[in-house]
Amino acid sequence: xxxxxxxxxxxxxxxxxxxxxxxxxxxxxxxxxxxxxxxxxxxxxxxxxxxxxxxxxxxxxxxxxxxxxxxxxxxxxxxxxxxxxxxxxxxxxxxxxxxxxxxxxxxxxxxxxxxxxxxxxxxxxxxxxxxxxxxxxxxxxxxxxxxxxxxxxxxxxxxxxxxxxxxxxxxxxxxxxxxxxxxxxxxxxxxxxxxxxxxxxxxxxxxxxxxxxxxxxxxxxxxxxxxxxxxxxxxxxxxxxxxxxxxxxxxxxxxxxxxxxxxxxxxxxxxxxxxxxxxxxxxxxxxxxx
Numbered sequence: 001x002x003x004x005x006x007x008x009x010x011x012x013x014x015x016x017x018x019x020x021x022x023x024x025x026x027x028x029x030x031x032x033x034x035x036x037x038x039x040x041x042x043x044x045x046x047x048x049x050x051x052x053x054x055x056x057x058x059x060x061x062x063x064x065x066x067x068x069x070x071x072x073x074x075x076x077x078x079x080x081x082x083x084x085x086x087x088x089x090x091x092x093x094x095x096x097x098x099x100x101x102x103x104x105x106x107x108x109x110x111x112x113x114x115x116x117x118x119x120x121x122x123x124x125x126x127x128x129x130x131x132x133x134x135x136x137x138x139x140x141x142x143x144x145x146x147x148x149x150x151x152x153x154x155x156x157x158x159x160x161x162x163x164x165x166x167x168x169x170x171x172x173x174x175x176x177x178x179x180x181x182x183x184x185x186x187x188x189x190x191x192x193x194x195x196x197x198x199x200x201x202x203x204x205x206x207x208x209x210x211x212x213x214x215x216x217x218x219x220x221x222x223x224x225x226x227x228x229x230x231x232x233x234x235x236x237x238x239x240x241x242x243x244x245x246x247x248x249x250x251x252x253x254x255x256x257x258x259x260x261x262x263x264x265x266x267x268x269x270x271x272x273x274x275x276x277x278x279x280x281x282x283x284x285x286x287x288x289x290x
Contacts, residue, residue: 001247003280005273006038006073007031008216011257011265013047015078019261024048028064034269038073039065040118040253043105048075050104062112072114073251074156074214075105079120087140088122088133088166095140098122102144102155110151116213116251117148118188119155121167121176133166138179145182154184156213161193162225169197170207177211190216190255191234192225200235205242212248215239216255217276226256228272236276240283252276 010016012027022030024047031039041048048061065072077098079085085098105117119141124133145155159173167173173187189204189212205212218225219232229236243252254272257263 001244001249003243003248004037004071004073004251005277006040006071006251006253007034007036007269007273008040008253008255009042009047010255011263011268013042013044013258015042015044016259017261020263020265021046022265024061025064028061028068028070030266031269032068032070034266035273036070036269038071038251038253040074040076040251040255041072041112042078043075043101043108044078048108050101050108053108058108058111065112072109072112072116073253074116074118075109075112075114076118076158077101077105077120079122085120086122086125087120088124088128088137090125090128095136099140099143102140103147106144106148106151106153106155109153115153117144117153117155119144119157120160121157121164121173123164124166130166134176137166138176141176141180141185142182145180145185149182149184152184154186154213156186156188158188158190158216159193160190162196163193169199170194170204174208174211186213187211188214188216190218191229191239192216192218192220192255195220195225195232195234201239202235202242205239205246205248209246212246212250214251214253215243217252217272218254218256219272226259228254228256228268228275230275230279231271236279237283240276240279244283244287252280
């Protein structure tokens, strides 16, 4: 098994809160210096919104990643707001735009050497039955995954309990994956959403098993969310034990600090990586034969 460590760009961009904000170039340099194996990029301005990227700029970012030894751990849409990108929208125009946006992300992901696109299954809009919204999302997912296969890109379903009302928990994600029935559709979970449901990280690992493609890492307390691992109430030993027991092979990608001002993304990134990497190394050493 190989556990690698990544960091999401949200807290370095203008997502959730406008400041602090850094260019993608600066973000890549900082995360490489801190010691991450990979970077997960949010496909939003000012970092990586496909319509804003010229061919020359796409090549420039690929060179930056290569020069700094960072893998592209994944890329994902920024749903909500302006363009929307809700695959469960009652608007057929929005659903079509969403599918085309994800196709552009698969192309961009492959160009930057990545193999993972995160799929946000959408949300139910008032007046739409949940069954219908789910059917639209599944239709969109199947189209996106079929297109992604040409790039050998995996499309990963993320349940979003805190922000959505459609694919809420691990079982929902597993059922959507199974209904898609495509080999390049897998699942993941975000520790923030698991905590929101007052459930346990390790239980999600065992539920998803070999279909678990990656994990978003963040800690929380009763009053604060999106903290670095080890700064809240999360059962991190339980998570790592479960990952080792199931032979997890992929990225633990920290997604911390965004949605509010006054956060140092560098400090969050350093603290979370130091804590989680040491814990993984200790747990692996404990299981190694003497």
